[in-house]
Amino acid sequence: MKRLLVIALFSIGLSACVSESMDPPPSSSSSSSSSSSSSSSSSSGQAAQKTGQELYVEKCSRCHGIDGLAVAEKWPKGLHMSNYENTKDLARYVITTMPYLKAEDCALENDCAQRVSEYIRFQLFGLFDPVATKDIGRAKPRALTREQYANLIQDTFSDVDIDTSAVIDLLDGALSTAGFANNVDFKFSTTQLERYMEIAEKISAQVGTQIDQLMNCNNGDACLENFIATYAPRAFRRDLTNEELTELVNLAKQGQGFQQRIEVATRGMLVSAPALYEVVADAGATERKLSGPELASRLSFMLWNTIPDQALLDKADMLVDDKAMLRTEVERMLNDERAKAGLDNFVRQWLHFSADTAAISSLETAAEALYSSSRFFDYLVRGTDGTLSDLFTDTTAIVTPSVAALLEVSIPNNADTYDTASIVALNGAERAGILTRPAFISSHSLPGRTRPTIVGAAIREQIFCQEIPIPDSVQDDVDFMAADGLSGRDFIDAHNSSKACADCHIYLDEVGITFDSYGPDGVHRTTYNGPVRLDPDPDTGEYPRDESGAYLTMIVEKAAEPAGHFYPLDPLNVDLAGPLADALDLSRVAADSSLASTCYVENWLRFALGRDLQNDQISLDQINQKFVASGKNLKELIFAIVESDAFLMQGPMAAN
Amino acid sequence: MKTVNIIRRNWTRRNLLSTFTRSGAAAALAPFIPVLEAGAADKDRQYFFWWYTGQYDNSVRGYYHSLGLGDNGTASFPAGSPFVQLNDWTDKFSLIQGLNNKAAPQSGGGGPHRRGAMTGITGTNLVNKKGGDPDLFKGKTLGGTGDSLDQMIARDFEARGIQMPFRSLHVGWHFNSKHLGERSFSYWKKQPQTIEQNPKALFNRLFKAVGAGGDSGGGISADDALRVSILDYARDSLKRINNKISADDRVKMDAHLTSIEELEKRLTDIQNGAFSCGEITELQNMGVIDRNDVAAGLVQAGMKLDALTESFFDLLAIAFNCDLTRVATFQFSRGTDDHVYSFLSEDVRKFPGDFHGYTHNVYGTQSGNIQNSPGDAKVTDRIVTAAVKWRTEQFTRFMKKLNDVSDGDTSTLDKSALLWxxxxxxxxxxxxxxxIVAGSANGRFKNGVRTTHGNRSHNILLNTLTRAFGVDKDIGTYEKGAKIDSYLL
Structure with a gap:
């Protein structure tokens, strides 16, 4: 209706009244608010001061029509607003492509794209940008990850030795939702159920043979009931209902003899829904606070990657309403050794650490490289008052001897230790924070080969939360393969020799190349042996190829060339644009970047909640503010998250 | 390791069993033979199997000619082709060429191997979803929007009342990926089917866990009665959770409930003698390899790839021949074939690398550097050819195992369609x-011919196979309703 009104007003020549009489477009982004205010206050005739409407008429209407419905003979398609969720999306399109073949016309004018996009969406089409009205997403039930399930078994029967290797052998790794492995999307199949049944049988046999160490009794119904009443609440992370207790006892009594009854009870516990799933009951139409047990599970899986201990369960109901007590409890949990597992779980997934790439030839050393970087992260969060800047730039390292060798640093005899490794200082001319360590580098390399594109993608996505553009049709890999096998700058130049590749790959490769100072195993280098193409034919300028079309190459010693460039992916956010000298420079950029800071917060919140954050924007903003106010203190961020509404509440049914 | 070679000549189902029980455990056969005889009487019985191998036609270096692509005609390959062993089976397979996987390119991202593999058996476009992953684009490719051919057939069997101990079996190797779409290429309702990666574990499932009741007198064993009780308890606990969650989330719990019911039914049916292979001691001694007994490094280096593969094929052949399942898949690689064929030739040991690298004329040297200098082409040609030839040997060996079990004038192979x-x-x-489609799906799919189809979606072949199995449904998103009528008998 509004759109029709606007068109009608245009048709009778009252367009000037339209922009004055209408409210400015609502927007959740500060950038659009500020730009709309600047446009509405403009009065001079300078181009930068033109209103969105004036800009549209001047630059767009010739093809798209004064009403946005197109000029049929010139551009019959009209404007398609369905492609753009908000003004920023549309502005991003406009600034790169419009006016057709003369994009610089708008790009060179201050805020032109933003203002014309606001005009198109709000005034021409009556479209309002979505505003977060609900601030609580909804937690969905999820099966525990296999690591959490193994930990549940260990911690439920913590008084005895339980071999949980069957869990890791038989279960697959968790599925990922919102960028982290959490099994939110996991569904049981019959095959998987068989595996859980097999695991339960193996574990229960161990429990049965050690019952004397678990209980002060070893016979009779009372003892059986006592066993269930003691251990089932641990596995279920809450008190048992009478009904549950009765059912488990009845199940157990189907066993022959006391030990088998214990085993049957254990098998029942381990394949029952309360043990297998983390469930936050639905809230209905409006959000609600988590129950104490729900909050305890959420806290313990986030911070410990395992079930809550009794101390946490005992005070869980009070934590829901008492943030001071909650902070104290989280402090206790972070000081507990189990917090290592929780922090490892975050940092390894966030930065995609993997020992499986074989870029470090020894599996043991690769595992120690991951341990070293995980402990560095742990050291900053729990061992010191580390900040995000420290994470990207600090040269402290926690090393084992084999990792020290990769880092080419010696361990003094009197070196302090953290956890089970030594604290050393790295050469600041070669290393900065966590990105310049072997764990990150080797996780994104292959044996004998670095991967600038993959490193660049990881930096863009994980450090800056930038969406990498995926073309409608990816070029055939033949050209890519022609570049494959080259190294460093030669790889990039070959890769980006066609515009079709370069359109996307400059955003990735020119970031990834900054790591050319490191080999695939993370060892620093100034020169290295790598393949390069043979010289081009002087007559044709063509590079020689073999009969299959592959470029011919030879191995040469070449100097590392880590200079790259951060091309802005988002034309409306150019604060990151500019040359990069090397990975140290990139690390400094990350340390100072508000985008990296926001991205780090987003990653933590997605990790903590196991969901994307469309419905958690208000909490996200509040957490961000607290994080910045704390000087980007890594531990304070954890407090800010657990104290947020998004963490403490279950969202309404409508929030997906 | 003891070689598995239980089928050496044409067997009836009854004398096949006698080889398993030479020691005279006739009692163990009691519950088994009636089932087989009943199965044999089921003249409409059909089996479906697919084998996925990455780059099986040597995708990059121009080996295409060796496949004999050309005019339509007899299913055969030219001399020197690594597929030439299939010529011994010319009347038992067909070669369908020239089809395009139109579902793959449109999805964007993921690399051609992954996109081709994730769409090849569903014929359905992938979806993109942000997830974050170390590999470029990987985290955004969720895949699995369509049902795979094997699952369409298996579920249709079930809907028609054909109840098997195992609705379908899935073996092979896969990424232990965080992303759903990379777990398996076999899908049903957006869920990948779980792949068994260890032959010994599959063996246990087939013959130990579910077949141990041959001498139980027809009643359920005490152990399995307990298992059923535990499953009952698990079901009740799930139902309590169902009361707390939304209808959307109940779908997840429903899958769990269904799996409980299926497992309970299998336990009950088997122990009641509805299905059983009995306690077949010969099978238990057949030397199935246990992946857990092979050092991880050796598996990674491909040292046991041949033994693992043969064991899987042996077990799948028995599963079909014993009528334990009628649908199976073997996902030999996880998109890109990165197996190291170190058991194959001195070349591989001298120039270590994975299959994918060889197809690009790239291999790793002992020092770990990548080489792709001009002189390497002959080496990689030899290696790639040997690897494809070995794959063909595996496929034809499986064909033979199914062909060797006769039912009257047909064989298990005749009743099957094996899609490579x-x-x-x-x-x-x-x-x-x-x-390649081997076997006639019990006289429903034409063998012995080679046809070429220009610029058509491969969905027309998948649609043809659904019809051959009596499933009146299209697969995927292209060429709805189209099929290759000349193949349908």
């Missing part, structure tokens, strides 16, 4: 792909 497919074609893309 891959991810990309000779230009490393999705055009002019080829598919």
């Amino acid at each position: 497919w891959g991810d990309v074609s000779e230009a490393h893309d999705f055009d002019k792909m080829r598919w």
